[in-house]
Amino acid sequence: MRASLLSLFAFLVLTGCCRTHYEIYPESRETPEDAYRLIRAALLGEEPVLLYESLTPEFRRRLGVSDLREFVAAYELRKDDFDRLASVVEDAEVGEVTYGEHAGLRLARLPVTAYGRTVNFFLIQVPITRLEADLGPPYGRTAFVDEIEWTKMLAVDDEGQVGLRHPYDASAAGITTPEEIHELRFHREWFLFDIPDLPEELKALMGPQEAQP
Numbered sequence: 001m002r003a004s005l006l007s008l009f010a011f012l013v014l015t016g017c018c019r020t021h022y023e024i025y026p027e028s029r030e031t032p033e034d035a036y037r038l039i040r041a042a043l044l045g046e047e048p049v050l051l052y053e054s055l056t057p058e059f060r061r062r063l064g065v066s067d068l069r070e071f072v073a074a075y076e077l078r079k080d081d082f083d084r085l086a087s088v089v090e091d092a093e094v095g096e097v098t099y100g101e102h103a104g105l106r107l108a109r110l111p112v113t114a115y116g117r118t119v120n121f122f123l124i125q126v127p128i129t130r131l132e133a134d135l136g137p138p139y140g141r142t143a144f145v146d147e148i149e150w151t152k153m154l155a156v157d158d159e160g161q162v163g164l165r166h167p168y169d170a171s172a173a174g175i176t177t178p179e180e181i182h183e184l185r186f187h188r189e190w191f192l193f194d195i196p197d198l199p200e201e202l203k204a205l206m207g208p209q210e211a212q213p
Contacts (some may be wrong), residue, residue: 029189032097032108032123039192043086048075053145056124056191066105088182108190124193127151131173132183141182144173150186 029035035054042051052060052071065071075082093112095118106125111118129146155165170183175181 029191032110032121032190033094035123035190035192036094036110036112036121040089040092043082043089046086048072051075052096054192056126058191059191059193062194076202088204091115102193107193119195121192122194122196123190126192127188127190129168130183130185130187131170131175131181133170133173133175133180135174135180142173144170146172154186 031037038050039054041047042054048071049068052065052068055063055065060071061114067094074107081209092112092114095113098109100107100109102124108125110121112121113119127149129150131144131146132141133144134141153164153166153168155163157163
């Protein structure tokens with residue numbers, strides 16, 4: 001992994017011993033504050049998968065993250081650094097969210113302050129598809145998140161009837177029959193899009209570089 005999420009938060013990390021954290025959280029990204037709570041919970045609960053899923057694909061590409069497996073491997077290599085980071089995030093305070101627009105999507109700015117320093121988290125509201133299926137043994141109930149923008153999938157006729165422009169492809173989720181589908185939801189969630197106001201001394205960390213163990 002060339003540039004990790006750790007680079008974005010590193011300026012918050014001052015000192016502190018490593019600790020093990022546990023966080024109970026609702027898995028919801030309905031608001032920018034909810035999305036931040038999930039990021040915080042991922043750090044405190046030592047959940048790299050949840051942390052990875054909280055980033056937009058565009059943000060992952062800017063970080064040089066190719067896939068989830070690479071991110072989790074880098075997390076394990078730098079576990080002590082993430083533990084120190086969690087110690088700081090645990091005490092950080094969240095300010096008032098303000099809203100804007102980016103490329104036709106809603107954008108939110110969320111200031112987060114720790115030890116007298118403030119960084120702005122920019123989150124974007126993304127239309128996503130959630131599918132939950134019962135695939136039977138040995139898989140059972142399985143959740144699947146599709147990053148396709150569902151607003152381009154739907155059509156509304158003159159009478160207000162909603163339909164699909166083309167069939168929805170659920171093959172990636174392993175669906176073979178309609179009976180396996182438990183729930184299909186189209187909704188909008190907030191994900192971390194950028195943290196542009198890094199201190200000058202740490203901007204170099206955003207460039208391509210190899211993560212060190």
